[in-house]
Amino acid sequence: QVTLKESGPGMLQPSKTLSLTCSFSGFSLSTSGMVVSWIRQPSGKSLEWLAAIDWDGDKYYNPSLKSRLTVSKDTSNTQVFLKITSVDIADTATYYCARGLMGTLDYWGQGVMVTVSS
Amino acid sequence: DIQMTQSPASLSASLGETVTIECRASEDIYNGLAWYQQKPGKSPQLLIYNANSLHTGVPSRFSGSGSGTQYSLKINSLQSEDVASYFCQQYYNYPYTFGAGTKLELK
Numbered sequence: 001q002v003t004l005k006e007s008g009p010g011m012l013q014p015s016k017t018l019s020l021t022c023s024f025s026g027f028s029l030s031t032s033g034m035v036v037s038w039i040r041q042p043s044g045k046s047l048e049w050l051a052a053i054d055w056d057g058d059k060y061y062n063p064s065l066k067s068r069l070t071v072s073k074d075t076s077n078t079q080v081f082l083k084i085t086s087v088d089i090a091d092t093a094t095y096y097c098a099r100g101l102m103g104t105l106d107y108w109g110q111g112v113m114v115t116v117s118s
Numbered sequence: 119d120i121q122m123t124q125s126p127a128s129l130s131a132s133l134g135e136t137v138t139i140e141c142r143a144s145e146d147i148y149n150g151l152a153w154y155q156q157k158p159g160k161s162p163q164l165l166i167y168n169a170n171s172l173h174t175g176v177p178s179r180f181s182g183s184g185s186g187t188q189y190s191l192k193i194n195s196l197q198s199e200d201v202a203s204y205f206c207q208q209y210y211n212y213p214y215t216f217g218a219g220t221k222l223e224l225k
C-alpha cells in the first residue's frame with residue numbers, strides 16, 4: 001500500500017525558511033523511473049508544481065521559485081525534503097507531496113497547511 | 119513553461135447527465151496529460167493519465183480523449199459523488215503545470 005505523509009511547522013514568520021518532510025512507504029524511490037514531487041495549493045486556488053527528485057537523485061525545480069527551493073532525500077530513500085527560503089504571505093498554502101511515475105502523480109499525501117504570518 | 123487553459127471554470131449539471139471539461143495546452147504535449155479529481159478538504163486523486171488511460175479503480179464513466187494541444191475529460195451518467203473540482207496537468211515538460219480547475223456542482 002502506497003502512502004505519503006507531509007509534515008511541517010504549521011505556521012512561520014515572513015523571511016524565515018520553511019522546511020517540509022514527506023515520509024512515504026509502499027514504494028522505493030530507488031526504483032528506476034520513480035519520482036517524488038512537491039505541489040502546493042493556496043486556499044480556493046489551483047495547484048502549483050514546485051519541485052521533484054527522482055530515483056537517480058536528479059532534481060527539478062519550478063523556475064519561478066527555483067532560487068528559493070531545495071529538494072533532497074534521505075539515504076534510506078524513505079523521506080524527501082523541501083526547503084523554501086525567505087517565505088512571505090504568498091507562500092501560505094497546503095503543501096502536498098506525491099509519487100510520480102512516468103510523469104503522472106498517482107499517489108498524494110493528505111497535505112500540510114502552512115501559514116506565513118507575522 | 120507550458121500554459122494549460124481549462125474550461126469551464128464552473129459547471130452545474132443534473133444527475134445522470136454527461137459533462138465534458140476541456141483543457142488546451144500552449145504547445146503540443148504529446149498526450150502527456152493527466153486529470154485529477156479533488157473533493158473539498160481532500161488531496162487530488164488521479165483519474166486519467168496519458169490523456170486517455172483510466173487509473174486503477176476509477177469508474178468507467180470517466181474517460182479522457184484528445185491529442186496535440188486539445189484534451190477533454192468526459193463524465194457519463196453523473197453521480198452525486200462526482201461533485202468535486204477537476205484539474206488537468208501536463209507532464210510532457212518540466213515544470214509540470216496545471217489548469218485553473220473546474221468546479222462541478224449538481225443542478
